[in-house]
Structure formats: C-alpha cells, structure tokens
Amino acid sequence: MYSEIMYDVADHIATITLNRPAQLNAFTNTMMRELIDAFDQVDADDDVRVVIVTGAGRGFCAGADLSGGGDTFKGGGSDVQTKVGVPRDGGGLVSLRIFECTKPVIGAINGAAVGVGATMTLPMDIRLASDAARFGFVFARRGIVPEACSSWFLPRVVGISQAAEWVYTGRVFGAAEAHGAGLVRSVHPADDLITVARSLATEIAANTAPVSVALSRQMLWRMLGASHPMEAHRVDSRGIKERGRSADSREGVMSFLEKRAPVFPDTVSAGLPDIFPDWEAPEFS
DSSP, X not given: OOSSEEEEEXXXXXXXXXXXXXXXXXXXXXXXXHHHHXXXXXXXXXXXXXXXXXXXXXXXXXXXXXXXXXXXXXXOSOSOBOTTOOBOOHHHHHHHHHHTOSSOEEEEEOSEEETHHHHTTTTSSEEEEETTOEEEOOGGGGTSOOOTTHHHXXXXXXXXXXXXHHHHHOOEEEHHHHHHTTSSSEEEOGGGHHHHHHHHHHHXXXXXXXXXXXXXXXXXXXXXXXXXXXXXXXXXXXXXXXXXXXXXXXXHHHHHHTTSXXXXXXXXXXXXXXXXXXXXXXOOO
C-alpha cells in the first residue's frame, strides 16, 4: 500500500515506520503524502487507540532528501500549493496532521532525527529516544529556516532559550542532552525502545476511554494558545457536562466500583462533542 512508510495495527496500537533505511529515512513528498494518509487511517479506525511512529534501520529521519543538490529547496517546501501558487511546507502539512490526530502519538526515535526528522516529532505527545538517537535543528546551517510549525511547537516543548540555542547554532546533539532539556521523556537501549513504547501505548489503550483521550488531547494542545485560564475553565465545564452524561462515564464509574476492567462503548469515529464552540483553525493565506 505504501512505498516509503510501513503501517501496522496490532493490539489497538498503530505503528507507523518511516521506511527508507538506505537513505536514513530521508523525507520526501511521497513520504509526506503517505504519512498524512496513514494518520487519516488512524482517525477512521476505532480499533486504533494509540500510534507509535519510528524509523526502519539505523535512523529515524535524517531530514529532507538532499539528492537534488543545491536546488533542493529552490521550489519551496513541497509539491502542494495554495490557490495563489505558494508552496506549502511539507513538514508543516505532516505536523498539522499529527496535531489534529484524535489518538495519542508516541515517537520512538531510534536514530538520527535531524531537520524535519526532529521537527515532525514535536506535535507527538510523548517522545522516547534510543541511546543512539541524535537530534539537530540544522536549518540555519543549510541556509533556510525552521519548518514544520516548529517555531510554534519547539519553544512550548523546551522553552524559548533552549529552542533558540538549538536553532541558532544548528548543532547536532545526543539523546542525553535531549532528555535533560525535556525534548524526550526517556532514553533507552536501542533493543528496548519499541518494547517500552508499546508498554506505554498499551497502558493507554487498555485503561482509558478513547473519546475522553481524544478530547483531552485537544484540550491540552489547544489551551497552549489560550490567553487566560478562564478559556480552559469554559472548555473543562463543557467537557465535564458532555462526558459526565455519556455511557463511557457510567462504565468508568461502574467498572471501578465492581473492580473489573472497563469496556468503554463510545467511539471516536461517531464524532466528538463540540466543547470548543469558538475554535476555528486558521486557513493558509
């Protein structure tokens, strides 16, 4: 089905694997389109509760494919253009699609994550790294600027000063530094990385209501841009009202009282309650 990624679902976990190992999974327009399609599948499939994204071979993603030489970035970010002919940044299209995903996304960063290979992980909810992983926001060293919405995500993940240092120097750094700065949650031996990621994904999939997780994901990310805690209070109040009268809420309480595993009946594909009546995603212009 795909030529540059692999997609697999088992035990309620979708695993998306970047699959150009001979090129350290360098990013192309084909990979961009396939990643977006894979996340469309994730959202449409109620059997999927959690997503893991990783790379085949030694690398996670070594950045944009530079086989085009000095003209690699001449045409803009992708082959997707607006109505007025402005090329859309391909990494940004992927990051925005991950941001809109209704399922939690775990990055299992197994090797080099440079350029778009680093920035595409920022809208993922939790990032785990192999001790062989290396990171780099190398854009200034290539004569371009950060992409994939990373000027929004990166300072929110690690703070403005750390983001500025990594972006201005463009240096490549190891997993220990990434962990110390909060870019990754934890660092693991390479052979253990996927096992740890699947254990975390299973904890989510086995114990939580998918609709509640989907709404919670929207709440956490969208409230990063709120100007006052009252905005969160409004959303929280709507969410508690909607979820409190749901079949999931009854099941969550009764399973706890009856000391059994929950079986939540509500599905994400049936639609999420609108607890963000004022939310409107900006259009590209």
